[in-house]
Amino acid sequence: MPPPRTRETTSALRHRLAELRGPDVPAKALDARALAALAANPGCKRRALLDGAGVNKTVLADALGSPSAFGQSQFAFMRGNAFEARVKADGGAELLRLVHERLDPSAEPPSGAAVPDLAAMGPEGRAARTALALREATEGGGWALLDHPMLALEVAGSPAFLEPDAVVVHPDGTWTVVEIKSFPMLDGSADPAKVGAAARQSAVYVLALEDVAARLDQVPRVRHRVLLVCPKDFTNLPTAAVVDVRKQRAVTRRQLTRLTRIEEIADALPPGTCFAPDLPPEQLTAAVELLPATYAPECLAACELAFHCRARARREGAVTSLGRSARAELGGLTTVDDVLAAAHGTAGDPDDPAVAALRRAARLRAEALSAAGYGAGAALPDRAGAVPEGAPCR
Numbered sequence: 254m255p256p257p258r259t260r261e262t263t264s265a266l267r268h269r270l271a272e273l274r275g276p277d278v279p280a281k282a283l284d285a286r287a288l289a290a291l292a293a294n295p296g297c298k299r300r301a302l303l304d305g306a307g308v309n310k311t312v313l314a315d316a317l318g319s320p321s322a323f324g325q326s327q328f329a330f331m332r333g334n335a336f337e338a339r340v341k342a343d344g345g346a347e348l349l350r351l352v353h354e355r356l357d358p359s360a361e362p363p364s365g366a367a368v369p370d371l372a373a374m375g376p377e378g379r380a381a382r383t384a385l386a387l388r389e390a391t392e393g394g395g396w397a398l399l400d401h402p403m404l405a406l407e408v409a410g411s412p413a414f415l416e417p418d419a420v421v422v423h424p425d426g427t428w429t430v431v432e433i434k435s436f437p438m439l440d441g442s443a444d445p446a447k448v449g450a451a452a453r454q455s456a457v458y459v460l461a462l463e464d465v466a467a468r469l470d471q472v473p474r475v476r477h478r479v480l481l482v483c484p485k486d487f488t489n490l491p492t493a494a495v496v497d498v499r500k501q502r503a504v505t506r507r508q509l510t511r512l513t514r515i516e517e518i519a520d521a522l523p524p525g526t527c528f529a530p531d532l533p534p535e536q537l538t539a540a541v542e543l544l545p546a547t548y549a550p551e552c553l554a555a556c557e558l559a560f561h562c563r564a565r566a567r568r569e570g571a572v573t574s575l576g577r578s579a580r581a582e583l584g585g586l587t588t589v590d591d592v593l594a595a596a597h598g599t600a601g602d603p604d605d606p607a608v609a610a611l612r613r614a615a616r617l618r619a620e621a622l623s624a625a626g627y628g629a630g631a632a633l634p635d636r637a638g639a640v641p642e643g644a645p646c647r
């Protein structure tokens with residue numbers, strides 16, 4: 254276990270991370286979406302350091318010449334904001350009605366719920382104000398709606414500030430995360446991929462709330478069933494579904510604790526390394542390449558640098574670009590060249606189960622091609638995966 258941080262080491266780390274971002278480049282705050290994605294690829298030091306340093310990866314990807322295909326359109330953004338405003342209108346009456354109906358029907362109806370003012374200076378001030386409001390609402394014993402509270406969660410040794418759409422305090426003192434999304438719920442169900450992403454994001458909020466709760470004398474229970482509010486069918490009317498995030502919470506907790514502390518990654522970088530987007534592309538590319546990456550096709554749905562990392566992984570013939578399951582099956586063979594050499598019998602330990610399986614597969618393929626009249630010489634694709642001329646393409 255690394256030693257705990259002191260005020261001096263924390264300040265030194267902040268200074269180092271600011272240097273890595275570049276002079277006068279503001280830090281981009283980590284949000285729950287980024288944290289959920291970070292937890293999905295905990296072995297990637299590149300992402301861990303860039304996110305921990307507050308580097309804007311969208312801007313970085315542009316500067317590297319591999320723009321990300323990420324982000325919401327302006328129209329989707331405005332539609333989402335309009336829907337959220339509607340859900341929270343009249344002191345959150347509709348939102349509270351849905352929480353009462355779906356999660357706590359035996360409690361008193363939520364009329365006259367408290368909506369505390371959470372305004373404060375800076376994220377630290379807002380997080381402190383939120384913690385105070387949660388404590389007061391819990392002690393008050395009624396319904397309370399916290400609109401865009403600010404929560405702090407320590408990630409890789411640094412605080413990340415997170416802003417859920419809402420947190421509701423129930424009369425029994427329990428807390429519920431509410432996530433408002435603008436994708437539709439058709440006949441009571443929504444796109445499973447979108448619901449899954451919302452669940453992972455909510456799990457991050459649940460973890461952050463549990464940290465707040467743990468600091469109170471009487472530790473309140475944070476509910477692991479969150480409320481997902483979406484437009485009903487093709488209307489703008491809100492409807493809601495309860496999502497159990499216990500599994501996502503457990504996975505995210507485990508992954509976040511496994512994240513390498515970012516100062517260890519920063520310490521391994523040579524002095525003068527900088528990710529400022531106005532640097533020449535070659536210099537920026539060299540700086541990014543100093544950070545070890547673990548590209549997988551899943552990055553395409555989760556990280557702004559995916560196109561850059563995919564191009565590098567392909568150029569290096571890294572088997573990670575084939576997907577995590579193929580990577581796991583191939584054991585110590587890390588490049589496509591190694592795999593082909595092992596299959597051809599020109600390299601690799603024959604006692605290695607992966608090498609033995611590759612040779613068996615190559616033999617079976619050669620036999621099948623031979624039986625089909627194509628000859629054993631046409632047995633394997635080349636490094637780029639092209640099927641040899643004359644071989645059947647199945």
Ligand code: SF4
Pocket residue numbers: 294297299300546547548549552556557558559560562
């Ligand atoms: S795209 Fe690159 S930086 Fe992002 S998580 Fe994947 S490997 Fe890491």
